[in-house]
Amino acid sequence: MEKQPRLLSSQLSLQNRVCDVTLNCVVLTWKERETTKKRVSGSFLGSSRAAGSHCVPVCEIIAVQETTEACQSNDAGRWQMVPQQPSESEQHAFTVSYVERMRGHRWRCSEVTFHCTDWRLCQQWIQTIKEQLSQLTSRPKSLLVYINPYGGKQRGKWIYEHKVAPVFSRASISTDVIVTECANHARNHLKKEADLKKYDGVVCVGGDGMFSEILHGLISRTQCDSGVDENCAETLVPSALRIGIIPAGSTDCICFATVGTNDPVTSALHIVIGDSQPMDVCSVHHNNTFLRYSVSLLGYGFFGDVLTDSERKRWMGPARYDISGVKTFLSHRYYEGTISFLPAADIFGTPRDKIKCRSGCSVCQKQSTEKLTEEEREGSYGVWRVTRGKFLAINAASMSCACPRTPKGLSPAAHLADGTTDLILIRKCSRLDFLRHLLRHTNKDDQFDHTFVEVHRVQQFRFTPKHWEGGSELDLCESKNRLFGQICRQQPVCGCAPAHSSWNCDGEILPQTTIHVRVHCQLIKLFARGIEEKTVFEDPYTLCAV
Numbered sequence: 001m002e003k004q005p006r007l008l009s010s011q012l013s014l015q016n017r018v019c020d021v022t023l024n025c026v027v028l029t030w031k032e033r034e035t036t037k038k039r040v041s042g043s044f045l046g047s048s049r050a051a052g053s054h055c056v057p058v059c060e061i062i063a064v065q066e067t068t069e070a071c072q073s074n075d076a077g078r079w080q081m082v083p084q085q086p087s088e089s090e091q092h093a094f095t096v097s098y099v100e101r102m103r104g105h106r107w108r109c110s111e112v113t114f115h116c117t118d119w120r121l122c123q124q125w126i127q128t129i130k131e132q133l134s135q136l137t138s139r140p141k142s143l144l145v146y147i148n149p150y151g152g153k154q155r156g157k158w159i160y161e162h163k164v165a166p167v168f169s170r171a172s173i174s175t176d177v178i179v180t181e182c183a184n185h186a187r188n189h190l191k192k193e194a195d196l197k198k199y200d201g202v203v204c205v206g207g208d209g210m211f212s213e214i215l216h217g218l219i220s221r222t223q224c225d226s227g228v229d230e231n232c233a234e235t236l237v238p239s240a241l242r243i244g245i246i247p248a249g250s251t252d253c254i255c256f257a258t259v260g261t262n263d264p265v266t267s268a269l270h271i272v273i274g275d276s277q278p279m280d281v282c283s284v285h286h287n288n289t290f291l292r293y294s295v296s297l298l299g300y301g302f303f304g305d306v307l308t309d310s311e312r313k314r315w316m317g318p319a320r321y322d323i324s325g326v327k328t329f330l331s332h333r334y335y336e337g338t339i340s341f342l343p344a345a346d347i348f349g350t351p352r353d354k355i356k357c358r359s360g361c362s363v364c365q366k367q368s369t370e371k372l373t374e375e376e377r378e379g380s381y382g383v384w385r386v387t388r389g390k391f392l393a394i395n396a397a398s399m400s401c402a403c404p405r406t407p408k409g410l411s412p413a414a415h416l417a418d419g420t421t422d423l424i425l426i427r428k429c430s431r432l433d434f435l436r437h438l439l440r441h442t443n444k445d446d447q448f449d450h451t452f453v454e455v456h457r458v459q460q461f462r463f464t465p466k467h468w469e470g471g472s473e474l475d476l477c478e479s480k481n482r483l484f485g486q487i488c489r490q491q492p493v494c495g496c497a498p499a500h501s502s503w504n505c506d507g508e509i510l511p512q513t514t515i516h517v518r519v520h521c522q523l524i525k526l527f528a529r530g531i532e533e534k535t536v537f538e539d540p541y542t543l544c545a546v
């Protein structure tokens, strides 16, 4: 790779050690020297050998500022901030804040302070770094923040104030913050009221449910502003604003699957440096009427029943999913129905691929660079296939759905932005077999390697539950209620298991079960970059190998 021209190169002091500090358009590097301290006009010069070397890509510098040092005043005994004055004999300093990678995909904001005796040199460094940062046009300057104070362990406000706001303020990002007052507050505000021209992005402080509100608000607003009808449009208009997720919910699967960890500071740093990760969005329709969007899991049967049961236990917080999970597992219900699906072409790979979607994924990039017409794209998919049977679960994962419960995810090889979803069909099997399958989500074994599991990479699918095939869903639903009453559905003591489950759509229960799902490739963008390969953590210098 071509060597970048140096913008600045000086010998500066760092914790009383002499450093060779260099800035080019791509990286800031500093190398410590062992020195026989000899001051020469604002810089230290001395006999030296390389003692430690650091390298920070310019795109991962958060901010630079002149450093004021805390000095103790003699008489009052209190600490005061004393700004540096332009004097020849004194030390001047500037501090660079930058991203540092920790274990487990976590990022931290680190700082390094360089000293020198030449005030002009100090100002030149500050100015030059600021100029470099101002050229990074993908960084947001103004954000609209929504906080759900009741998500997860109800710590959304605290997390924002203590972990995120200081990082935004360090990066001079201005924010308008709205603490939601009820469910759908954020969605409706985005859809109808927010002056979106003022912002470079929207930040969601909460869980997957809160993210879903922001997603719906933003997509609906974009379609409305572009005159697109969500009920009948086959192609939707992508939103211009990126969404940042500060995890403060119970599952936080969308954050985990796009960043690799659920850590508010890491997410704040991805926002500050202006990362961008496109993401697929599924639209769900019932009889040509738009119902909802989904980006993670659309689950019928097991995950639908877990969610339905857990909604009555919201007061328990995140533990509700485990209690409802065990209860649903023990009830071992299966459901009959027909699934038809449009398989994705071979070029999209399969859900059993060993290769995973990671930062800069070539499979996803192909989608954004290949300029296929709608017709060509349509032609590259196969013909509709139909399958029917008795299912314990039907899951569609548009992304891996990795989360702390299953770090590899429901579909480990699913791609964030390839325009497909992985359709996982778990046919009726014994409790023991189903448990084996569930357990494999938590270890290295392949959860698809069972005779009762089928998995397809698809671009669209339809589902019709057996008892409603050919009939009107609502009519039959009402007549069923009249016939068997509430008791049968909630506690089937009479032995007649309910004939239908519900769809869990990113943590929301859908009102209908007969659905048509279409994947919209890269409809939205997040302030994220996908999960980074381990090598980046093991050897951060690979980032600087330019």
Ligand SMILES: CCCCCCCCCCCCC/C=C/[C@@H](O)[C@H](CO)NC(=O)CCCCCCCCCCCCCCC
Binding pocket: 207, 208, 209, 250, 251, 252, 253, 296, 297, 303, 306, 307, 321, 322, 325, 326, 329, 401, 403, 405, 406, 410, 435, 438, 439, 441, 442, 504, 505, 506, 507, 508
């Ligand atoms: C034995 C251990 C088995 C572990 C099995 C782990 C599989 C977990 C898969 C989780 C996938 C989450 C996908 C994300 C969905 C989100 O859009 C949504 C909104 O936040 N979350 C949920 O619906 C929340 C869904 C939460 C589901 C929790 C399921 C827990 C299952 C427990 C089964 C226990 C069997 C024990 C038998 C004695």
Ligand SMILES: Nc1ncnc2c1ncn2[C@@H]1O[C@H](COP(=O)(O)OP(=O)(O)OP(=O)(O)O)[C@@H](O)[C@H]1O
Binding pocket: 147, 148, 149, 150, 151, 152, 153, 179, 180, 181, 182, 183, 184, 185, 205, 206, 207, 208, 209, 210, 211, 213, 248, 249, 250, 251, 252, 253, 507
């Ligand atoms: N002020 C509010 N009062 C009550 N409910 C709210 C409020 N703001 C948002 N909500 C709703 O709370 C629901 C759950 O919130 P959220 O997703 O943040 O947490 P969670 O359900 O604990 O986490 P997860 O979705 O990750 O499992 C969302 O569906 C959202 O619509």
Ligand SMILES: [Ca+2]
Binding pocket: 280, 397, 398, 399, 414, 415, 416, 417, 418, 419, 420, 421
């Ligand atoms: Ca996908």
